[in-house]
Amino acid sequence: MTKKRIAGACLLLMLSLQGTISQASSGASELKPYSQISWNYLKTLTGFGPRNFGSPGYTKTLELLQEVGKKYADAVEVQPFVFPGDNGEKLTMSNVVMRFKGTKKGRPILLGTHFDTRPFADEESHPALRSRPILGANDGGSATAVLLALAEYLHQHKPERSVELVFFDGEDFGEKGSGENLLGSMHYASQLRKQNMEDWPYCVIIIDMIGDRELEIFKETHSVKSASWLLDIIYGIAEKEKIPQFRPQSKYTIFDDHYPFIGLGIPSVVLIDFDYPHWHKMTDTLDKCSPESLFAVFFVVVKALGEI
Numbered sequence: 304m305t306k307k308r309i310a311g312a313c314l315l316l317m318l319s320l321q322g323t324i325s326q327a328s329s330g331a332s333e334l335k336p337y338s339q340i341s342w343n344y345l346k347t348l349t350g351f352g353p354r355n356f357g358s359p360g361y362t363k364t365l366e367l368l369q370e371v372g373k374k375y376a377d378a379v380e381v382q383p384f385v386f387p388g389d390n391g392e393k394l395t396m397s398n399v400v401m402r403f404k405g406t407k408k409g410r411p412i413l414l415g416t417h418f419d420t421r422p423f424a425d426e427e428s429h430p431a432l433r434s435r436p437i438l439g440a441n442d443g444g445s446a447t448a449v450l451l452a453l454a455e456y457l458h459q460h461k462p463e464r465s466v467e468l469v470f471f472d473g474e475d476f477g478e479k480g481s482g483e484n485l486l487g488s489m490h491y492a493s494q495l496r497k498q499n500m501e502d503w504p505y506c507v508i509i510i511d512m513i514g515d516r517e518l519e520i521f522k523e524t525h526s527v528k529s530a531s532w533l534l535d536i537i538y539g540i541a542e543k544e545k546i547p548q549f550r551p552q553s554k555y556t557i558f559d560d561h562y563p564f565i566g567l568g569i570p571s572v573v574l575i576d577f578d579y580p581h582w583h584k585m586t587d588t589l590d591k592c593s594p595e596s597l598f599a600v601f602f603v604v605v606k607a608l609g610e611i
């Protein structure tokens with residue numbers, strides 16, 4: 304995937320704005336430690352190596368998610384599901400759900416991401432590299448790290464509305480065009496279908512690929528159609544707090560883990576920077592990410608939880 308970078312002067316201006324969030328921002332100093340906490344989680348995750356289904360890194364990630372969930376969440380649940388693999392084999396994948404009770408009644412906010420990484424670097428130009436699993440520092444790692452830091456935050460700061468942090472499996476599993484993607488979120492949505500609608504999430508916010516050092520999060524088009532009011536809250540906060548990584552223009556149409564929930568009629572958005580030259584390549588490594596980018600998203604999401 305190649306996308307045009309913003310040219311010349313405009314890029315320089317953007318980079319100059321992308322420092323740490325202004326200390327004048329309300330609550331920025333109180334939240335600041337979560338920049339390092341998120342970054343540490345990202346270092347841990349990438350230290351596990353590739354985290355595609357069945358890999359040692361995948362197993363370690365599942366263990367970490369459960370460990371963090373047990374420590375910080377009111378309840379943690381592993382939701383296994385079976386996916387038919389090649390040659391009739393049955394693959395058991397797992398979503399992990401951390402539940403945090405709110406101080407007021409009402410349906411929960413689902414905050415989700417995928418924790419799996421791409422099993423093959425199929426965007427590499429060199430054929431020899433295309434069968435190798437990617438490290439997924441940004442794609443799979445960055446948003447997982449932010450949600451893990453949010454688990455710590457929500458343990459310390461009870462939300463008003465209940466929150467479910469959901470770590471989806473199998474988002475990046477299948478080959479292009481195979482339809483074998485979004486496996487965890489499709490399973491989760493299919494389970495919701497069996498439940499009373501009163502127990503469904505009030506809204507869904509998915510984050511994915513938010514670690515890019517040159518982070519620019521545009522409004523994704525399915526999200527605009529599904530829940531423009533929710534994007535208004537999120538981008539309104541970013542504007543008020545002067546967080547330049549959030550760009551209010553609409554760009555990209557992406558089938559991410561929000562899509563199965565849109566199918567249920569639940570207001571759902573994805574926050575993603577798809578303009579990432581290392582997407583599905585071996586070069587998606589930690590040095591392409593920054594703590595400032597993780598924190599920009601952490602900060603806006605935390606603020607949004609208080610306004611939904």
Ligand SMILES: [Zn+2]
Binds near residue numbers: 421442475583
């Ligand atoms: Zn991906």
